[in-house]
Each structure stands twice: as C-alpha cells, then as structure tokens.
Amino acid sequence: MPDTQATESALARWRREVLAPSLKKVPERQDEFTTVSGRPIEVLYTRESGEPAGAEVPGSFPYTRGLYPDGYRGKPWTIRQFAGFGTPEETNARYRQLLAAGGTGLSVAFDLPTLMGRDPDEDVSRGEVGKCGVSVSSLADMEALFDGIDLGAVTTSMTINSPAAMLFAMYLVVAERQGVPWSTLAGTVQNDILKEFIAQKEFIYPPRPSMRLVTDLFAFSASEVPKWNTISVSGYHIREAGATAAQELAFTLRNGIEYVHYGIAAGLDVDAFAPRISFFFNAHNDFFEEIAKFRAARRLWALVMRERFRARNPRSWQLRFHAQTAGVSLTAQQPYNNVVRTAVQAMAAVLGGTQSLHTNSLDEALALPSAEAATLAVRTQQILAHETGLIDVVDPFGGSYFVEQLTADLEREALATFAAIDDLGGMVEAIENGYPQREIAHSAYDYQQAVERREKIVVGVNEFASDGAAGIPSTLYIDETAGERQCARLAAVRARRNQAQVSRALEALVRAAGTGENLMPLLLDAVRAYATLGEMCAALRRVWGEYVEEPTI
Amino acid sequence: MSPRIRVVIAKPGLDGHDRGAKVIARALRDAGMEVIYTGLRQTPEQIVSAALQEDAQVIGLSILSGAHMHICPRVMALLDEKGLRDDVMVVVGGIIPDVDVPKLNAMGIKGVFLPGTPMQAIVDFINANAKPAVTT
Numbered sequence: 291m292p293d294t295q296a297t298e299s300a301l302a303r304w305r306r307e308v309l310a311p312s313l314k315k316v317p318e319r320q321d322e323f324t325t326v327s328g329r330p331i332e333v334l335y336t337r338e339s340g341e342p343a344g345a346e347v348p349g350s351f352p353y354t355r356g357l358y359p360d361g362y363r364g365k366p367w368t369i370r371q372f373a374g375f376g377t378p379e380e381t382n383a384r385y386r387q388l389l390a391a392g393g394t395g396l397s398v399a400f401d402l403p404t405l406m407g408r409d410p411d412e413d414v415s416r417g418e419v420g421k422c423g424v425s426v427s428s429l430a431d432m433e434a435l436f437d438g439i440d441l442g443a444v445t446t447s448m449t450i451n452s453p454a455a456m457l458f459a460m461y462l463v464v465a466e467r468q469g470v471p472w473s474t475l476a477g478t479v480q481n482d483i484l485k486e487f488i489a490q491k492e493f494i495y496p497p498r499p500s501m502r503l504v505t506d507l508f509a510f511s512a513s514e515v516p517k518w519n520t521i522s523v524s525g526y527h528i529r530e531a532g533a534t535a536a537q538e539l540a541f542t543l544r545n546g547i548e549y550v551h552y553g554i555a556a557g558l559d560v561d562a563f564a565p566r567i568s569f570f571f572n573a574h575n576d577f578f579e580e581i582a583k584f585r586a587a588r589r590l591w592a593l594v595m596r597e598r599f600r601a602r603n604p605r606s607w608q609l610r611f612h613a614q615t616a617g618v619s620l621t622a623q624q625p626y627n628n629v630v631r632t633a634v635q636a637m638a639a640v641l642g643g644t645q646s647l648h649t650n651s652l653d654e655a656l657a658l659p660s661a662e663a664a665t666l667a668v669r670t671q672q673i674l675a676h677e678t679g680l681i682d683v684v685d686p687f688g689g690s691y692f693v694e695q696l697t698a699d700l701e702r703e704a705l706a707t708f709a710a711i712d713d714l715g716g717m718v719e720a721i722e723n724g725y726p727q728r729e730i731a732h733s734a735y736d737y738q739q740a741v742e743r744r745e746k747i748v749v750g751v752n753e754f755a756s757d758g759a760a761g762i763p764s765t766l767y768i769d770e771t772a773g774e775r776q777c778a779r780l781a782a783v784r785a786r787r788n789q790a791q792v793s794r795a796l797e798a799l800v801r802a803a804g805t806g807e808n809l810m811p812l813l814l815d816a817v818r819a820y821a822t823l824g825e826m827c828a829a830l831r832r833v834w835g836e837y838v839e840e841p842t843i
Numbered sequence: 844m845s846p847r848i849r850v851v852i853a854k855p856g857l858d859g860h861d862r863g864a865k866v867i868a869r870a871l872r873d874a875g876m877e878v879i880y881t882g883l884r885q886t887p888e889q890i891v892s893a894a895l896q897e898d899a900q901v902i903g904l905s906i907l908s909g910a911h912m913h914i915c916p917r918v919m920a921l922l923d924e925k926g927l928r929d930d931v932m933v934v935v936g937g938i939i940p941d942v943d944v945p946k947l948n949a950m951g952i953k954g955v956f957l958p959g960t961p962m963q964a965i966v967d968f969i970n971a972n973a974k975p976a977v978t979t
Binding site for chain 1: 856857858859860861862865866868869870872878880881882883884908909910912913914938940957958959961962963
C-alpha cells in the first residue's frame with residue numbers, strides 16, 4: 291500500500307482525491323469531450339501528461355514557436371482579403387476600396403470558367419461567368435483588373451491552380467507593360483494541383499502533366515521572378531471538404547513533400563526553389579487544436595526539409611503560411627453569429643503565427659460578400675491587431691501543457707500519414723488510388739452525423755434556432771449581364787489581335803508540350819499575342835488529355 | 844418489402860465542391876435508398892439520361908455556384924422532352940438565394956434544401972414525395 295502511494299503520480303492522485311469526489315457531486319456534461327475534429331480531450335494537462343514543454347524558442351529551428359524572434363512586434367500579419375466577382379472593372383473597384391480601407395495585399399478570386407481554363411463564350415461557361423469570382427480570359431482582362439494599381443507597390447495572391455501558369459504569365463505581362471521589373475514583383479500563385487485532385491476538384495489535365503506545369507513555373511520563377519511565391523500548398527480546401535485538423539495538416543504537408551520531390555526530379559536544387567514554397571491553412575472553430583496545428587506544421591516542415599531533403603538554406607526550412615477563417619463553419623441562419631465565429635478563428639490564426647490572413651464576411655453562407663460585410667471583416671482583423679494585445683508577445687501558448695501535447699500529437703499523426711502515403715508510392719499514386727479522397731469523405735460524413743445527433747452543436751442551426759428570415763441588410767447581387775459583357779470584350783480582343791501571331795504561339799506550345807522544354811516562355815509569348823486562356827488550355831488538352839474522376843460515394 | 848427508391852445525385856456545372864453531394868448520397872443510401880452518384884460536371888443531358896437509364900424516381904442536384912437558374916430549367920425541359928416529368932421528382936440542394944426558391948418551385952422543382960438542412964429532413968421529404976418504385 292505505501293509502495294503504490296509512492297509511485298502514484300501527482301496527476302493520478304489529483305484525479306482520485308480531488309476530481310473523483312467532485313464528479314460525484316456534479317457529473318460531467320458529456321461522456322466524452324472531443325474537438326471539432328473528434329479528438330478526445332482530457333480534463334487536465336500537466337507536466338506529467340507526456341510532452342516536455344517550452345524548450346524551443348522562436349526564430350530558430352524547428353520554428354515551432356514562430357519564424358521570427360520578435361513575432362509580430364516588427365511587422366504584423368498582412369491583411370489579405372480574397373475578392374473577385376463579375377467583370378475585371380467591378381473587381382478593380384473593390385480592390386481599390388480594400389486598399390483604401392487599409393488592406394495591404396490583394397487576393398484574386400477567379401470565376402469557375404477561369405479556374406477551369408475556359409473562355410466565357412464556351413458553352414460550359416454559360417451561367418457561371420463572374421459568379422464565384424472575376425472572369426479573366428485574356429491579357430485585356432488582366433490589364434483592366436489591375437488598372438491604376440502599381441504592381442510594384444502591392445503584393446498579389448492569385449488563387450489559380452490548373453491554369454496557374456497561364457494566369458501568372460498574364461500578370462507578368464501586365465507588370466512588363468507597367469514598367470515594373472519582374473525581379474521586384476512579390477506575391478503568390480496558388481499553383482497547388484494536388485489538392486485539386488484531393489478536395490476542390492478543379493482539375494483539367496491528368497496528375498502527371500499537371501505536375502509538369504507546376505515545376506515549369508518553379509524553374510522559371512527561380513531565375514526570373516525570384517521574390518514570387520511559386521506555390522501555396524493548401525490545406526484550406528482539404529479542410530473545407532471535410533477533413534479533420536490532423537488530416538488537413540498531414541495531407542497538406544505530404545503534398546508539399548511531393549512538390550519538392552518533383553522539383554528535384556525536374557533537376558532543380560532544393561534550396562533554389564524550396565524558399566519560395568508557401569502554405570495556406572484553414573482557421574477553424576476549435577481554438578486550441580488550430581493553434582497546435584499551425585505550430586506542428588512549422589515544426590514538421592523544418593524537420594522534413596532538413597532531414598528528408600537535406601536542405602541547407604534556413605529559408606527552405608521555414609514554413610510561411612496564409613490562413614483563412616473557415617467558410618464551412620458559417621451558417622446561413624442567424625448570419626450575424628458568423629462575425630463572432632470569424633473573430634475567434636482569426637485569433638487562432640494570429641496566435642498560431644500566420645503571415646497573412648483572410649477573414650470571411652458574415653454573409654458568405656448566402657452569397658459573395660457585400661461591400662459593408664467585407665469592410666467589417668477587415669475591421670475584425672484590425673481590432674485584433676490594435677486593441678487586444680494578442681500580438682505583443684510571441685507564441686503565448688508555447689509551454690502550455692495542453693497546446694504542447696496537441697502539437698506533439700498532431701505531429702506524430704502526420705508522420706504516420708506521411709509513411710502511409712510513402713508506402714503507396716507517393717501522393718500522386720495515393721490520389722490515383724483515391725486514398726485521401728476517401729479518408730476526407732469519411733470524416734465529412736462522420737461530422738455531419740455528429741451534427742445530426744446533436745453531439746456537435748451549431749448555434750442557430752441545431753440548437754438555439756430562431757424562426758424568421760436571415761435578417762441581413764443586403765447581399766451582393768451578381769449582374770447576369772457580366773457574362774455578356776465579358777463575351778463582348780473577348781470578341782473585340784479576337785477581332786483586333788494578329789491571328790497569325792496567335793496561331794504560331796499556340797502551335798509552339800503544342801510542340802513543346804510533348805518535350806521537356808519549359809512552357810513558361812511560350813505561354814508569355816501567347817499572352818503577349820492576346821491568345822485567350824481557353825485557347826492556351828485547349829492546346830495543351832490536345833496533347834495531354836483531360837482528367838475525369840471516378841465517382842465514388 | 845417494397846422496392847427501394849432510386850435516386851440520381853448529380854453535380855452539374857463547373858463547380859467541384861462535392862462535399863454536400865457526397866454526404867447526402869451516403870445519407871440517402873444509409874436510409875435504404877438506391878443511390879447513383881454521377882460524379883462531377885454533368886450536363887443536364889447526362890443527368891436526365893442517367894435518370895432514364897437507372898429508372899430513378901428522384902434526381903437530386905447539388906449546386907453551390909449560383910448557376911442554378913441556368914441549370915434547373917434545362918433539366919426540367921429535358922424531362923418534359925422525354926416525358927419523364929411526372930415520374931421523376933427533382934430536388935435541389937445548395938446555396939440558393941431566398942428569392943430564387945419560388946422560381947424553382949414554379950418550374951417544377953419539388954424540394955429546395957438550403958444550407959443547414961438536416962439530412963433526416965431530406966430523407967423524410969423524399970420518402971413522402973417520391974413516386975413509389977415499381978418492381979420490374
């Protein structure tokens with residue numbers, strides 16, 4: 291008896307002597323407490339919980355506590371609001387408004403035809419032009435989009451994947467015409483095709499030629515546009531498709547590993563392109579788990595880059611990321627509640643050390659954001675930055691028994707997923723096998739069932755619901771004539787360009803697609819000749835074919 | 844035992860966000876229905892021909908992109924053309940502005956399910972309103 295007393299931990303003794311009698315009086319509300327991702331949570335974490343806490347420091351390997359020694363004291367995160375709708379002129383006006391409101395970076399949302407490499411006058415584009423983003427099908431559109439905005443003075447993020455190389459070429463030609471040297475351009479092109487196959491499903495070509503476009507962009511930018519982030523490896527869409535926090539982390543970083551493998555296989559030195567790899571994560575509802583996810587992401591990437599790829603440049607080890615609050619958490623019911631959700635999610639992103647942040651607008655479960663709602667979303671970030679003191683200290687949760695434990699658990703689970711995908715031969719093979727797609731679909735269904743059984747509460751939806759209309763002033767209405775106006779502009783572009791020059795550029799593209807030649811210079815030539823996005827993408831489809839996903843439930 | 848209701852779940856348009864379509868497909872299957880999921884980017888022609896081939900009593904369209912007022916009339920017109928209007932019930936789920944719901948109902952869409960609709964409510968609606976499946 292005295293022996294067991296001696297070996298019993300302080301935590302176990304606390305459970306027996308303090309917690310148990312208390313639970314007899316007031317039982318816990320639930321049998322099990324879990325995060326929004328279903329991860330079981332203990333009642334208390336102490337130094338005995340397992341993970342040593344607080345030995346790491348920010349600004350040095352493995353960067354768990356942040357990339358910069360002084361956190362946000364030198365420079366706060368960049369407020370970067372994703373925006374785009376209708377015609378380039380309408381979106382240009384929204385950008386000027388966002389910059390005037392104190393936004394410090396632009397982020398382009400393209401419409402579905404653009405994302406799929408289709409022109410507005412193609413049959414498949416009918417009804418979709420300008421709806422979910424801005425329509426850009428030629429250099430003329432890109433010029434209108436950035437009219438009066440100095441590309442040397444802003445940083446621009448473009449959410450474009452399958453046709454990333456074509457849209458990036460258009461941006462580069464706009465800079466050229468503004469007289470801004472490419473070497474000074476800063477921004478990001480998402481260019482993350484793997485997560486398209488896994489989650490967002492805006493793919494054109496099969497995985498392997500798609501990966502060739504990605505690495506062509508890496509190689510071209512390394513020498514020509516050295517400050518540009520050539521990829522934003524994105525967990526955001528993986529999470530929105532239903533993944534847990536752990537799956538988001540693991541699949542995203544394993545995608546990152548795949549890009550590095552392909553870059554090296556294409557003949558690039560790891561330290562020549564890895565410093566330009568950036569990441570994009572979701573900031574979801576579960577506050578502590580999200581903070582831990584961001585911390586684990588930095589630690590994992592540093593380890594992977596140094597140990598697996600033998601990168602020597604510390605910039606190759608540093609995981610920089612953009613975060614966006616969780617669109618999927620927004621409700622159409624009682625939309626003002628979304629302001630609160632978004633603020634808490636944004637706090638997690640900031641405490642997790644994000645480099646830039648998009649906060650969703652309260653009306654986004656209903657429509658694209660109205661101008662008022664978009665301004666409130668910016669103000670949310672400004673309140674966090676200037677009124678709360680959140681950003682005056684680096685990684686305040688470092689050393690928290692709970693957050694350190696979560697960080698370590700997420701890291702361990704990600705390493706196990708990396709091994710499983712390595713066993714399948716890599717991420718391209720895992721995608722062809724349907725593995726990440728299946729795992730995410732299971733998680734999405736599990737979560738929906740938990741909501742259905744009211745094990746997970748969604749305020750205003752399955753609890754605290756109220757009758758009556760949504761009750762927000764106005765949502766953005768996309769003018770149906772945007773499609774007609776875009777088709778008219780396209781017709782004018784086709785009428786005034788030199789058709790022989792366009793044909794030559796497209797033929798050169800087709801010829802090079804079958805060889806190992808870097809396609810970026812050829813795409814730039816085609817763009818300068820005002821070849822359209824749809825024409826460039828169709829030319830490559832002739833060589834590479836189209837990807838069709840096997841439908842599974 | 845009565846034959847199972849057959850449902851075609853389809854994702855028309857260019858959008859690839861298939862979380863909703865897949866979750867509801869599974870929920871209907873778990874509720875005892877026979878579910879045929881067409882996959883992404885199906886044209887109205889492909890969707891109606893799938894319903895015809897599969898002898899479905901229900902077509903469920905998942906549309907989040909704002910293209911519903913272009914897609915739904917085409918699906919309904921094709922059902923008319925094939926003489927299927929009375930045999931196949933069409934329901935839509937997704938992001939649909941309130942003002943469009945009566946317009947969709949007027950063109951013959953029986954159910955419009957907005958974000959936050961419980962899966963059970965959709966199962967119950969289909970069970971109550973689909974034309975009974977016949978044994979062949």
